[in-house]
Amino acid sequence: MAQIFPKWTNRLPLIMALGGLLVxxxxxxxxxxxxxxxxxxxxYRPEQPVPYSHKLHAGDLGIDCRYCHNFAExxxxxxxxxxxxxxxxxxxxxPNSEKLAAVQESWATGRPLQWIRVHKLPEYAYFDxxxxxxxxxxxxxxxxxxxxxxxVTKVEPMSMGWCLDCHRDPDMHLRPLDQITxxxxxxxxxxxEFAAKVKKERNxxxxxxxxxxxx
Amino acid sequence: MKASAxxxxxxxxxxxxxxxxxxxxxxxxxxxxxxxxxxxxxxxVLFGFFSSLALMFVVMIGYLFWEGTGxxxxxxxxxxxxxxxxxxxxxxxxxxxxxxxxxxxxxxQPWRTSINRFAEAMTIFAVICAGTFxxxxxxxxxxxxxxxxxxxxxxxxxxxRSPLLWDVFAVGTYFTVSLLFxxxxxxxxxxxxxDRAKSKIRKAVYGAxxxxxxxxxxxxxxxxxxxxxLAGLATPLVLSVHSVVSFxxxxxxxxxxxxxxxxxxxxxxxxxxxxxxxxxxxLIARKVYNVENFITMRHLENMNKIILVTSLMVGYAYxxxxxIAWYSGNPFERFAFWNRATGPYAWAYWTMVFxxxxxxxxFWSRRMRRNIPVMFVVSILVNIGxxxxxxxxxxxxxxxxxxxxxxxxxxPTIFDVGMLIGSFGLFFTLFLLFLRFLPMIAMAEVxxxxxxxxxxxxxxxxxxxxxxx
Numbered sequence: 001m002a003q004i005f006p007k008w009t010n011r012l013p014l015i016m017a018l019g020g021l022l023v024x025x026x027x028x029x030x031x032x033x034x035x036x037x038x039x040x041x042x043x044y045r046p047e048q049p050v051p052y053s054h055k056l057h058a059g060d061l062g063i064d065c066r067y068c069h070n071f072a073e074x075x076x077x078x079x080x081x082x083x084x085x086x087x088x089x090x091x092x093x094x095p096n097s098e099k100l101a102a103v104q105e106s107w108a109t110g111r112p113l114q115w116i117r118v119h120k121l122p123e124y125a126y127f128d129x130x131x132x133x134x135x136x137x138x139x140x141x142x143x144x145x146x147x148x149x150x151x152v153t154k155v156e157p158m159s160m161g162w163c164l165d166c167h168r169d170p171d172m173h174l175r176p177l178d179q180i181t182x183x184x185x186x187x188x189x190x191x192x193e194f195a196a197k198v199k200k201e202r203n204x205x206x207x208x209x210x211x212x213x214x215x
Numbered sequence: 216m217k218a219s220a221x222x223x224x225x226x227x228x229x230x231x232x233x234x235x236x237x238x239x240x241x242x243x244x245x246x247x248x249x250x251x252x253x254x255x256x257x258x259x260v261l262f263g264f265f266s267s268l269a270l271m272f273v274v275m276i277g278y279l280f281w282e283g284t285g286x287x288x289x290x291x292x293x294x295x296x297x298x299x300x301x302x303x304x305x306x307x308x309x310x311x312x313x314x315x316x317x318x319x320x321x322x323x324q325p326w327r328t329s330i331n332r333f334a335e336a337m338t339i340f341a342v343i344c345a346g347t348f349x350x351x352x353x354x355x356x357x358x359x360x361x362x363x364x365x366x367x368x369x370x371x372x373x374x375x376r377s378p379l380l381w382d383v384f385a386v387g388t389y390f391t392v393s394l395l396f397x398x399x400x401x402x403x404x405x406x407x408x409x410d411r412a413k414s415k416i417r418k419a420v421y422g423a424x425x426x427x428x429x430x431x432x433x434x435x436x437x438x439x440x441x442x443x444x445l446a447g448l449a450t451p452l453v454l455s456v457h458s459v460v461s462f463x464x465x466x467x468x469x470x471x472x473x474x475x476x477x478x479x480x481x482x483x484x485x486x487x488x489x490x491x492x493x494x495x496x497x498l499i500a501r502k503v504y505n506v507e508n509f510i511t512m513r514h515l516e517n518m519n520k521i522i523l524v525t526s527l528m529v530g531y532a533y534x535x536x537x538x539i540a541w542y543s544g545n546p547f548e549r550f551a552f553w554n555r556a557t558g559p560y561a562w563a564y565w566t567m568v569f570x571x572x573x574x575x576x577x578f579w580s581r582r583m584r585r586n587i588p589v590m591f592v593v594s595i596l597v598n599i600g601x602x603x604x605x606x607x608x609x610x611x612x613x614x615x616x617x618x619x620x621x622x623x624x625x626x627p628t629i630f631d632v633g634m635l636i637g638s639f640g641l642f643f644t645l646f647l648l649f650l651r652f653l654p655m656i657a658m659a660e661v662x663x664x665x666x667x668x669x670x671x672x673x674x675x676x677x678x679x680x681x682x683x684x
Contacts, residue, residue: 004409004418004419005419005427010427028365032367032368035368036367037368038368157368159368159369160368160369160371161367161368161370161371164370165370
């Protein structure tokens, strides 16, 4: 009887097995990498309505973060300041600057500026700034060195895995409370001893249960 | 299988597994012909009907994804409704196929050969229907991948302590092993079909699926070993899959569900309902496709005996459940079972008892075991009864939970009913395709149980050849 298939088809099962592995493994790998916030969100840097420079204000001029984000220590939210905060200085400093036109307009009309939020957690994730600051986690741990940023950029993935990494091992992120807003702080050599001490003092027990964040 | 020396070749003996005194050739002929003749009108009509139901199922699933699980009659506290009932029902149906193909194979029961092929096909299609329901029941289907241990940005594994996850693996394993087992058994028959094929396409398709089978000794040796190993793998699955399904209920702490009898009780029920389904399908198929010589009264009677035995098992489970509820002295447990038998769902409970325990008792009589109309009706009633068993377990327990103020009476919506009917449509669509394109009886295995397969057969029966002693 004549052969139905040519000889190379003998290799088909092997090719299909390898191809199947490749497709399944590749598919999982593709979504794992390209679907993750690490790939999709890190580096997000929207154009804001006002060319406000954190580098100038927080870096060069050395204004404390909490001058503008003044609820961070007492509320779940590190608020974006109202225009009034800007005008505390800018009624006197460069009131006629072109870069401040939008701020002046907002101040005159009372219509708030439409800042674009860079760090946005999903609504089903509960996050409290004050709890983290009280534990001694610095601003830079999550937001990066904002004092060096011309435009605010998202530098951490802020994925659930990223949150859990720190909740499971927060030691390298706990600071003396007066260093929280210090963008240049680096852990000292005895950081682990320090962390062990403050964890006891401040009663730091980072929760890992679902309902800690998904309430 | 050794034929008695006294039986002459022409005599139709009820003791013979395969009747009509076929030769190897006529076996191939009568089974292969079924898939080789022109498709009949009746097949098209049936296929059109059932595939429309399957299409309705798909459309309803689409609407479910769009609108959410609220289109079902679900309302707290009844958060598991017909979808879970149907899931357990369909998984249970599958079990007979695996029992026939694996356990009866290992126990060397040669009567399985005529029914194993389509019983296994039934298993696979039933598991497909079963797997659909929890898949669509999760509500947010786009995160259904949470059920699998995939790497993700949440650092999150599935909850390995949840029986719902064990279910995913149990049913997944079950489907994979059943499919492999079925396919391995099909290979020699696919080669037969390939060799008989006239058109190029048939040759290519059957040839591709026959995986180059030549029927050599080496082929057979590998085949037999693979089949034995797969039978060994599938055997524990008969017991484990439905045990795990029962854990969905038994591991929770709800009175009426939290019962240690559940695993064996579910397995017995699964085999019970599965055999009833095999019976329904076999009775129709043997008539329509004229294979009464292969699926003989002996096969049917054996299946009826299994139905009777498993009916007694579930009957025992029903009564022991009630006894333990009373004996436990736990008022909640007592209420749960008293409520099943006398509460708002009493009609369902007594339907279940009537269909599953009372009706199969007719099979104590040999005359009834061999009466085709009777067994057809019984097989249908058993399937209805087993669906109601799952309904009683799932719904009656949930509807009357710990807080009387939230009790309510579960009412199915048109989508509950439509999806149950639709799943039957899917099942029969797949089954009709199977009957049309694949040999419904394992030809190679049937040949092995013919008297001629006995190496000493020709010593006693010349059959045109000289006996050499």
